[in-house]
Amino acid sequence: MNLRPLRCFLAVAEELHFGRAAKRLNISQPPLSQHIKALEEELGATLFNRTKRSVRITDAGNALLDEARRLVTQADGLRHIVQRADGGSSGYLRAGFITSSVFTEARRIYARLSRGVPGVTVMWQEMNSSEQAEALREGEIDIAFLHAPPQHPGLAARLLVRDPMVMAVPEAHPAAGRRTASLADFAADDLVLPLRHMSPIFYDGIISAYHAAGLSPTVPPHQPRNLLTVLSLVSVGAGVSVVPRTLAASGFPGVAFMNIRGVRLVAETSAVWNPRNRSPVLARVLKALKLEGRPA
Numbered sequence: 001m002n003l004r005p006l007r008c009f010l011a012v013a014e015e016l017h018f019g020r021a022a023k024r025l026n027i028s029q030p031p032l033s034q035h036i037k038a039l040e041e042e043l044g045a046t047l048f049n050r051t052k053r054s055v056r057i058t059d060a061g062n063a064l065l066d067e068a069r070r071l072v073t074q075a076d077g078l079r080h081i082v083q084r085a086d087g088g089s090s091g092y093l094r095a096g097f098i099t100s101s102v103f104t105e106a107r108r109i110y111a112r113l114s115r116g117v118p119g120v121t122v123m124w125q126e127m128n129s130s131e132q133a134e135a136l137r138e139g140e141i142d143i144a145f146l147h148a149p150p151q152h153p154g155l156a157a158r159l160l161v162r163d164p165m166v167m168a169v170p171e172a173h174p175a176a177g178r179r180t181a182s183l184a185d186f187a188a189d190d191l192v193l194p195l196r197h198m199s200p201i202f203y204d205g206i207i208s209a210y211h212a213a214g215l216s217p218t219v220p221p222h223q224p225r226n227l228l229t230v231l232s233l234v235s236v237g238a239g240v241s242v243v244p245r246t247l248a249a250s251g252f253p254g255v256a257f258m259n260i261r262g263v264r265l266v267a268e269t270s271a272v273w274n275p276r277n278r279s280p281v282l283a284r285v286l287k288a289l290k291l292e293g294r295p296a
Contacts, residue, residue, distance in 0.1 A: 010072065018032060018055065046061075093281050095144075133272065147270075156272065157272045158271050162266050162267075178258050190218050220238065227247060234255050236254070243257075
């Protein structure tokens, strides 16, 4: 597998200077230029516009850039997998996870997966809940750790964590010093939530709680992809939010947390997998984590 031309292309694309790219790759400039020329001939496209004073990437080069990064990263990961297998390990597990779940009890399972299941190398992929469910169906990951979805036909789920929800407000908010507040206390505040399609169950549960309290929240058109980004927006005064209580333990700067009076909101995190996936590594992981026999 000769990835040398792609590595040369990436170095030039990122440096926009053949001399610096050659130095970065620890080769001289003539062979670097030869690799680029050979790649351009193979692809039938000019990747760089070169003058004596500048190097600019072409549209064709930009089209190749992301794909080249992906291919090189995958190849480097493949080397790691093979080396582990050659050293006595027997396989790898593709695991999706949501960023905020590392603040919950799910973290212990992640740690056990990463360190303690013999013969398993874990490839962690940060994805939102919807992306993980789709990736399971398409066979792109083996196990998902996500906000508990409704029943998905063909997928198995085991509940891991039930985490009460709390209000997150900017430290400058008038209610920031309270230990408890109601949703009505924040009726005039913008409600910052992750994009609905990223985690529809999480999103709809919060909106339903507002509606049950007779409120119609204003959700500004921000586009946070995860709860840590939501807290970042809260910290700068972009609005308030409702988040799992375990996130309060993060000590997020600029954010105050309080219990919600009169409403019981719970965030659930589940392990989900596709029973049609016959990977022996997945079977070993489910057995090691004692997931198969646990109630949904």
